[in-house]
Amino acid sequence: MVDLIALLLLLSGCFFIFAGTVGMLRLPDVFCRLHAMTKADNLGLLLICMALAVMDGRLRTTLLLLLIWLLALLASTVSAHLIARHARGQSQ
């Protein structure tokens, strides 16, 4: 049962990161790509972290994965914001 949950989480996590990559390749301009990618990658990372936490089972690892995800959230929001500012500066 637990294994099934982990499997589902892992598959959906990979799917969302794939969705982010497809968004990056297909969408017309930088801002749409940025928009799609940041959201999809963060959600994908969350699901993968949850899958790994379920598989590993120890509380220490789960808390470490949670910290890594929160910092990844912070990192991607900051860099997405900066890329958008940079791109807007160019397009004027």
Added chain:
Amino acid sequence: MNPAVYVLVAAAIFGIGLHGLLVARHVMRKLLALNLMLSALFLLLIVVPASIDGRPDPVPQALVLTGIVIAVSTTAFALALMVRLFRRQGHASIHPDLDPTLIGQRRATKRKEGDR
């Protein structure tokens, strides 16, 4: 874990880095190429020795760790030199036809050919 793949990858990166080093004019490009060659050799140094019961050999690991730290410090020193070179020379490129001393000689040889 197949070492042969990584040996070929390391050789390819070494070649690319050497090509970049020979071809690039801007000093920072040369530094980037040099760092590529360093990473390639570090990769070679770790992959070639046989791993001991599944774990990589600790002695080359320690050497490469020291190498990485020294690579960062030499890169930092080289960057400082580059900025000083840029301030004095007006550009940070190393190339024969940009080198003032050589330009003088070339102009002299051109004049000689012109007179003949």
Added chain:
Amino acid sequence: MTEQLLPWAIVFLLLNLAAGLWRAWRGPTAGDRLLTTLLFGTTSVALLLLMAEWMALPGIRHVALMLVLLATIISLAFFGMPEAGNRARESDDG
């Protein structure tokens, strides 16, 4: 059953990274290229965590933690560039 799937998930994410590489190669504007560093950041953190579980090396989670910490600092260092430098260079590439 999920244990056998871990390496294939790693292969899948590596393919995503390769796709990001293609966008970086083709990407018309500078923003696209910087976009790929964002992709590289998040995907390589996910890759490291999967590797930590697959190869049973808990130390690799610390690598992911450090990468995430540094990703913010590097993107700040990238975008702290003076505007003149960016515009002067992007015009010919644009």
Added chain:
Amino acid sequence: MNVGLLIDLLLGLILVGLAVQVVLGRQLFRSIVFYVAFGLAMALVWARLGAVDLALADAALGAGLTGALMLAAFRRLIKLDPAQAVTSGSAHTALALLIAVLAAGMVATIGLTAMALESQPGAAGVAVFEALPATGLGNPVTGVLLAWRGFDTLVEMVVLLTAFLGARVVADEGWAPRSTVASFDLPLLRTLVAAIVPLASLIALYLLWIGSDQPGGAFQAGSVLAAAGVLLLLTGQLLPAPTSSAWLRLGLVLGVAGIGLLVLLPMLSGRPPLAWLGRGALLLAESMMMVSIGCTLTLMFAGAPGLKDGTR
């Protein structure tokens, strides 16, 4: 075609692809961006090879610090003369290509032949694993770095100090008071600094503490401290200053002093290194090294002799 080989091939492909983009990128800025991505990919390769200490070091130093140092230098060039800073171009001669291909072939043959040799029985690595329990350390790499080859680490700290002194002398009048501050001021940055800098120092101490038994140690911890220093410089909390305070100078020399004592004392007294001094001395020496690596790399990023508080 097992999955391990597939992973290795893909990692190799990504690594070579990034290396090509670093060298052939038309703009310098673009090459630096790809060099940082190359550092990240190298960290992945080290993790895949099981060399976790190197993954930590390459992630922090290779991708993080080297990228930040190069961007800082690039920014100084742009500030001096925007037009000249970026003109690079390169003369693609066929000769260079030939030399590169031959060199790659040479490295490949060396690697493949060396791999074919079977390792001698008395190989150092095996000896390290056997003698490790005697030193009370769990992490063989730290064991090699501090116990058996401590002198090597001492020389390395001296190299780091000399590189900084050299950079300081060369960039004597080059630094500008606000040269490293990012060219925009966002409220976002202050909250970022308030969140990340304390966390980074906590992680640095954590890495230092687990260094003796798991992958980690003084170098990785020092580079995390340096990353926090770089963040402070980027957001203007710290500013480059013409004179360095006594504390900073002490911090710079601390590393050499710490590892020097740890290495030379046992050497003078002729006893085996760690067994005599014990783990406490090791931790003290490592924390001194961490502090000095952090100070040195931050100052190199600032490109100035000293630092002063930017908030006052």
